[in-house]
Amino acid sequence: xxxxxxxxxxxxxxxGLVANSDVxxxxxxxxxxxxxxPNGAGKSTLFNLIAGVxxxxxxxxxxxxxxVTNLPAAARCQRGVGRTFQVVKSFETMTVIDNVIVGALVxxxxxxxxxxxxxxxxxFTGLAARADVLASDLVPAEKRRLEVARALATxxxxxxxxxxxxxxxxxxxxxxxxxxxxxxxxxxxxxxVEHVMEIVMPLVDRAIVLDLGKVLVEGKPADVVxxxxxxxxxxxxxxxxxx
Amino acid sequence: MGLLYGLIAVGLALIFGLMDxxxxxxxxxxxxxxYLSFFLFAFFAIDPLLSAPLVAAALFVFGAVIYLLLVRxxxxxxxNAGMVQIFTTFGLAIVMRGLAQYFFxxxxxxxxxxxxxxxxxxxxxxxxxxxxxxxxLVSILAFVGLYFFIHRTDFxxxxxxxxxxxxxxxxxxxxxNRVFAFGxxxxxxxxxxxxxxxxxxxxxxxxxxxSFALIAYVTVALGGFGSVFGAFxxxxxxxxxxxxxxxVLPPSLKSVGIYAVYLLVVFIRPRGLFGSI
Amino acid sequence: xxxxxxxxxxxxxxxxxxxxxxxxxxxxxxxxxVVQNIMILTLMYAGLSQSWNILSGYCGQISLGHxxxxxxxxxxxxxxxxxxxxxxxxxxxxxxxxxxxxxxxLGYPFFRLRGHYFVIATIVIAEIGLLLxxxxxxxGAAMGITIPIRGDSWLKFQFLRTKLPYFYFALALCCLAxxxxxxxxxxxxxxWWRAVKDNPEAAESLGVDVFNSKMGAAAVSAFxxxxxxxxxxxxxxxxxxxxxxxxxxxxLMALPAVLGGxxxxxxxxxxxxxxxxxxxxxxxxxxxxxxxxxxxxxGTLIVLISLALPRGLLSLFSRPKKTGAAR
Numbered sequence: 001x002x003x004x005x006x007x008x009x010x011x012x013x014x015x016g017l018v019a020n021s022d023v024x025x026x027x028x029x030x031x032x033x034x035x036x037x038p039n040g041a042g043k044s045t046l047f048n049l050i051a052g053v054x055x056x057x058x059x060x061x062x063x064x065x066x067x068v069t070n071l072p073a074a075a076r077c078q079r080g081v082g083r084t085f086q087v088v089k090s091f092e093t094m095t096v097i098d099n100v101i102v103g104a105l106v107x108x109x110x111x112x113x114x115x116x117x118x119x120x121x122x123x124f125t126g127l128a129a130r131a132d133v134l135a136s137d138l139v140p141a142e143k144r145r146l147e148v149a150r151a152l153a154t155x156x157x158x159x160x161x162x163x164x165x166x167x168x169x170x171x172x173x174x175x176x177x178x179x180x181x182x183x184x185x186x187x188x189x190x191x192x193v194e195h196v197m198e199i200v201m202p203l204v205d206r207a208i209v210l211d212l213g214k215v216l217v218e219g220k221p222a223d224v225v226x227x228x229x230x231x232x233x234x235x236x237x238x239x240x241x242x243x
Numbered sequence: 244m245g246l247l248y249g250l251i252a253v254g255l256a257l258i259f260g261l262m263d264x265x266x267x268x269x270x271x272x273x274x275x276x277x278y279l280s281f282f283l284f285a286f287f288a289i290d291p292l293l294s295a296p297l298v299a300a301a302l303f304v305f306g307a308v309i310y311l312l313l314v315r316x317x318x319x320x321x322x323n324a325g326m327v328q329i330f331t332t333f334g335l336a337i338v339m340r341g342l343a344q345y346f347f348x349x350x351x352x353x354x355x356x357x358x359x360x361x362x363x364x365x366x367x368x369x370x371x372x373x374x375x376x377x378x379x380l381v382s383i384l385a386f387v388g389l390y391f392f393i394h395r396t397d398f399x400x401x402x403x404x405x406x407x408x409x410x411x412x413x414x415x416x417x418x419x420n421r422v423f424a425f426g427x428x429x430x431x432x433x434x435x436x437x438x439x440x441x442x443x444x445x446x447x448x449x450x451x452x453x454s455f456a457l458i459a460y461v462t463v464a465l466g467g468f469g470s471v472f473g474a475f476x477x478x479x480x481x482x483x484x485x486x487x488x489x490x491v492l493p494p495s496l497k498s499v500g501i502y503a504v505y506l507l508v509v510f511i512r513p514r515g516l517f518g519s520i
Numbered sequence: 521x522x523x524x525x526x527x528x529x530x531x532x533x534x535x536x537x538x539x540x541x542x543x544x545x546x547x548x549x550x551x552x553x554v555v556q557n558i559m560i561l562t563l564m565y566a567g568l569s570q571s572w573n574i575l576s577g578y579c580g581q582i583s584l585g586h587x588x589x590x591x592x593x594x595x596x597x598x599x600x601x602x603x604x605x606x607x608x609x610x611x612x613x614x615x616x617x618x619x620x621x622x623x624x625x626l627g628y629p630f631f632r633l634r635g636h637y638f639v640i641a642t643i644v645i646a647e648i649g650l651l652l653x654x655x656x657x658x659x660g661a662a663m664g665i666t667i668p669i670r671g672d673s674w675l676k677f678q679f680l681r682t683k684l685p686y687f688y689f690a691l692a693l694c695c696l697a698x699x700x701x702x703x704x705x706x707x708x709x710x711x712w713w714r715a716v717k718d719n720p721e722a723a724e725s726l727g728v729d730v731f732n733s734k735m736g737a738a739a740v741s742a743f744x745x746x747x748x749x750x751x752x753x754x755x756x757x758x759x760x761x762x763x764x765x766x767x768x769x770x771x772l773m774a775l776p777a778v779l780g781g782x783x784x785x786x787x788x789x790x791x792x793x794x795x796x797x798x799x800x801x802x803x804x805x806x807x808x809x810x811x812x813x814x815x816x817x818x819g820t821l822i823v824l825i826s827l828a829l830p831r832g833l834l835s836l837f838s839r840p841k842k843t844g845a846a847r
Contacts, residue, residue, distance in 0.1 A: 150726060
């Protein structure tokens with residue numbers, strides 16, 4: 001079986017700064033893959049390259065057997081890439097259901113069907129009771145969930161989650177973890193970026209650790225956490241931050 | 244003329260840069276300043292050149308009061324913050340125009356005789372009108388003064404700091420409202436200075452602000468919103484463009500050149516020439 | 521929940537039909553020409569503001585240069601009529617088409633601009649249009665165009681003895697703009713527009729074609745405003761650059777929507793119903809040009825509403841569902 005997503009030798013430079021250098025990763029169908037690494041490792045950059053916010057300086061991105069390197073975000077969404085944002089970007093003046101309808105319109109041109117789909121997704125994500133509330137009135141954890149719901153409404157093959165579990169209370173994080181599992185069980189591949197390893201390690205099938213813009217280690221979560229290189233990168237990072 | 248545009252625009256840029264608010268009543272501030280200068284001349288026979296500091300001081304108070312009474316609340320709006328700011332200052336502009344029409348009548352007025360009015364000076368064979376020349380001089384002085392004020396005094400630095408990070412500033416014990424009120428005052432004072440000088444060689448009427456306001460916005464945008472230096476440079480460019488257009492096109496089209504340059508600049512550099520934000 | 525929604529949509533439609541019917545009957549009781557005049561203007565501005573609201577309210581691209589499209593509609597119609605004898609009915613459509621095309625053409629560079637840069641660009645482009653028409657000899661330059669009076673005729677959309685046909689046309693225009701908004705509100709476009717307004721980046725990630733959303737909104741908005749401009753030209757039967765392309769029109773299109781509730785279905789109608797009669801009455805009462813009282817009343821109203829009710833007057837009627845945190 002071919003991978004759903006592949007990056008081949010991806011580079012991204014911002015002026016003199018190299019955010020990603022020669023990153024080649026692949027995500028198989030039905031996997032939950034964690035993309036982790038210390039601050040400034042280039043996780044968010046890689047994430048944005050995959051989502052199509054900007055094209056890579058060099059290299060190519062293959063999604064579902066198609067080269068999508070130069071496609072903009074909207075076109076990738078149509079091909080089945082859904083994403084959330086690290087800093088939530090809800091449509092604040094719209095109700096929860098309307099937020100989700102925007103996503104549902106990608107695959108449903110008839111309004112009634114889009115609306116039905118949106119209700120379905122709200123049910124799935126546990127937001128149904130809040131359907132008619134303005135997005136701006138949601139609490140932060142709900143806003144995170146709304147981001148996921150909106151992306152799910154586009155019926156993605158690959159869901160990109162950008163630190164959806166960070167900053168939640170332990171209970172909220174637990175519900176979040178359950179939701180991610182549920183998403184995978186629905187047949188959607190998940191690639192999640194997280195900074196804090198403890199939360200994601202029990203959840204993911206495979207972890208990819210980025211450091212200084214390069215892939216440092218890749219493998220089973222249990223092996224990755226014990227890898228001396230990873231420990232060093234994280235500890236080094238802490239020292240650097242402390243200094 | 245460009246330098247005067249610059250002076251008008253600097254006030255606007257200052258307010259914008261400080262707190263992301265476009266003052267759509269800026270032109271009306273100018274109008275008030277011109278009337279003030281006119282009445283000081285008409286009733287007390289104070290020459291506009293002398294009354295300029297007075298006018299600037301009065302406008303300073305006016306600007307600060309407007310901030311404290313209106314703008315402060317507009318900035319607190321929870322919904323449609325951008326719209327609220329635009330329309331609050333817009334409404335203010337309309338009220339000011341209405342009041343001017345009511346009290347001063349829509350008649351055109353001018354200051355018939357002043358120290359500078361109508362005189363020209365000859366430098367190397369080129370005749371230059373004195374008022375404009377003095378205006379340019381005052382503008383440069385004001386700009387230099389402003390530069391030193393912002394970069395060399397504590398309060399100036401407080402303004403810069405507030406502009407960069409209002410939250411952090413609150414932590415060091417600077418009162419945000421005081422700084423903003425002062426910023427509004429300063430912005431208004433600068434436009435007051437410009438108004439006082441322009442009263443010498445422009446007709447004064449309730450709508451006079453409108454024609455300059457648009458040019459001021461263009462100037463500010465040209466320089467890059469919020470950049471004080473940019474606004475001044477923008478003013479010079481606008482003045483030059485206006486002069487060049489006047490040579491090529493009929494006088495009624497002279498503003499077209501300015502507008503076209505604005506559009507051209509923002510299409511190429513969507514943040515203006517010196518925009519940093 | 522779906523039922524609630526459908527019911528709400530139907531209720532809006534019924535209210536609109538009832539209001540339109542009541543409005544259609546008023547001329548039976550109101551014979552005073554001055555009052556009729558105010559009603560015509562109110563309906564016209566309600567329609568215009570509703571159209572403006574599509575681009576600026578729903579799609580969030582605040583334009584303060586819609587006078588350009590208003591003027592283009594007026595000029596296209598009258599130039600075609602006076603120079604080529606094209607009937608105003610066709611001129612109206614032509615004006616709408618010209619405006620929509622120009623709006624889209626301008627959209628290419630304009631929609632890359634954000635915030636204040638965009639607003640100022642719209643003011644500037646309308647100002648350029650105004651200056652160009654001022655200097656365009658063939659189009660009458662500053663003298664403008666006087667529409668030749670040939671007597672009452674539906675064909676030429678010209679009425680001297682009675683204002684009623686104008687009244688009904690203004691009503692139809694207002695209804696059209698309202699209906700278009702109502703219809704688009706629950707369509708892919710309506711959702712796209714609101715998404716673009718709230719957060720273009722997120723919209724993009726959900727497959728929304730941000731640029732074309734704006735283009736669509738600009739085209740619809742400009743078309744309807746231009747039809748309004750054509751109507752106005754026939755109504756006043758004399759046009760010059762200031763009187764159809766002046767900045768005040770841009771303002772008068774924006775204000776009712778802002779007052780009533782920007783980006784809402786009923787805001788523009790409500791805003792116009794309050795603002796226009798108020799403006800006309802103060803002007804009438806305090807008389808003469810330029811005592812300025814109308815401006816004072818008007819400006820104060822804007823300031824107060826902006827500060828006290830940032831979501832517009834309409835927010836007084838709707839009960840926001842603020843239940844706070846659910847869990």
